[in-house]
Amino acid sequence: MATIAARADAFMTKHFTRHSITWRQAMVIILPLIAENLTNNLFGTLNTGMISSSGEASLSAVSLVDTLNTFLFVFYTGIATGASVIVANYRGMGNPEKLHKACTQAVTAVVLFTLFTTVFIILFHVPLLKLLFGAAEQEIVDKARFYMLGGAISLPLLGITTAFCGVLRGIGEGKTALLYTVTSLLIYLGLNLVFLTGLKLGITGLLLSILLNRILNIPLLFGLLWIRKSAFRYKVKEFFHLDTSMLRRIMRVGIPCAVEQMFFVGGRVVTQSMLVALGTGAIVVYNISYSILTLNEALVTPVNTAMYTVAGMCIGDDRPEDVRDLTKSYLGLNTVLYWISLGLIMLLFKPLTIFYSASAENIPRIFQLVLITGIAHPLIHSLGFTLPTVFRATGDGIYTTVASLLVMWGLRIVGAYILGFVFGLGVLGVWCAMILDWLVRAGIFSIRFRGNKWLKHKKMTE
Incomplete structure (x- = not known):
């Protein structure tokens, strides 16, 4: 047993340890993220299953609306990403004063953007719904409007907890963030069981669960910070003290990332609006398949998120060569994780379709889409999505954003229209356009990774 442990340690040290960060330090970041993401996906799946029992409409x-909501408030997640990179840089430099300032400014920036997003949704939800989903059945439009407004009201509360969890992960307190997430989701599940399964209130019940959960999350989070004696102390007065220099550094990384995410989700919104023309059945097939696709990415997404911190610490420590070595190792890890996930999805496919209340006629179509992405994931997905994460952490965000947007809108959107409607392939055509997007992204970013331009940017803490 000791020999196996020694060999495992030697393997991990060789491939995942460098001067800037050891494999054990990396696992402290990654494992809580994996547990958190699995929990999020599990509860997301349960949530979809419970709301599907209320009918296809x-x-x-x-x-x-979840797709549209994501587009509207995804901007602040990009800002949070920029903040996490700067936090990682200062952590790598060993500068506690700047580290604290970066953390406080991260919270302030994210909360301000969520407030802006709430106002934006309240003012413009009607024209947005008409523009994007006007062709949908009236029952769907009415329910969508109600759900969209209800969720927007409590968005600033979500901004507070999301920003704090991001900071906790950045300073090495991922276990506290994980404990908060699991507890919060258990509360959310309990509320959904009461309002959706028990009282059968449909979308009204879902909104009540969301609102009550976000309200309860605030005392839950601060209670955990106090109990676990967190090193991060955020004073309310710090919210009103804007450090323009620090915010500029955060925005330098966050804005390109946010713009890319907004256009990426915007592409999904356009795709959803295309599917409306194909009928409710097509929307259901696409969204159940996409939900299963997300499950297949449940182990890899946390690794990609952790790469912001891993690469950021290497850059802060002035060791760019470590970034390239570690990236290769994590690409290999992601490939293995994808094959494991695919095997599990195939074993659980039938129970999943039952849980989603998929009709018998839709199950073969869902399986076809899931199988296509299951094979594509380990072969090309990490190259197209892990590498951009690393590039952003090194300051190469503009190139990454421009390349990603050109490929997405040129292939995923235009390709979806051509394959789905011109060639009459329907949902399958829309899905294949997404895979084509992945393939081209993988090629572009692999070529970029082989060069050195992405490592020659000015340090983001300067």
Whole structure:
């Protein structure tokens, strides 16, 4: 047993340890993220299953608005990403004063953007729904409007907890963030069981669960910070003290990332609006398949998120060569994780379709889409999505954003229209356009990775 442990340690040290960060330090970041993401996906799956029992119209409305909501408030997640990179840089430099300032400014920036997003949704939800989903059945549009407004009201509360969890992961307190996430989701599940399964309130019940959960999350989070004696102390007065220099550094990384995410999700919104023309059945097939796709990415997404911190610490420590070595190792890890996930998805496919209340006629179509992405994931997905994460952490965000947007809108959107409607392939055509997007991204970023331009940017803490 000791020999196996020694060999495992030697392997991990060789491939995942460098001067800037050891493999054990990396696992402290990654493992809580994996547990958190698995929990999020599990509860997301349960949530979809519970709302699907309210009928296809309710499921379609929630799916459409969730995509649109993501587009509207995804900007602040990009800002949070920029903050995490700067936090990692200062952590790598060993500068506690700047580290604290970066953390406080991260919270302030994210909360301000969520407030802006709430106002934006309240003012413009009607024209947005008409523009994007006007062709949908009236029942779906009515439910979508109600769900969209209800969720927007409590968005600033979500901004507070999301920003704090991001900071906790950045300073090495991922276990506290994980404990918060698991507890919060258990509360959310309990509320959904009461309002959706027990009282059968449909979308109204879902909104009540969301609102009450976000309200309860605030005392839960601060209670955990106090109990676990967190090193991060955020004073309310710090919210009103804007450090323009620090915010500029955060925005330098966050803005390109946010713009890319907004256009990426915007592409999904456009795709959803295309599917509306194909009918409710097509929307259901696409969204159930996409939900299963997300499950297949449940182990890899946390690794990609952790790469912001891993690469950021290497750059802060002035060791760019470590970034390239570690990136190669994590690409290999992601490939293995994808094959494991695919095997599990195939074993659990039938129970999943039952849980999602998929009709018998839709199950073969869902399986076809899931199998296509399951094979594509380990072969090309990491190259197209892990590498951009590393590039952003080194300051190469503009190139990454421009390349990603050109490929997405040129292939995923235009390709979806050509394959799905011109060639009459329907949902399958829309899905294949997404895979084509992945393939071209993988090629572009692999070529970029082989060169050195992405490592020659000015340090983001300067």
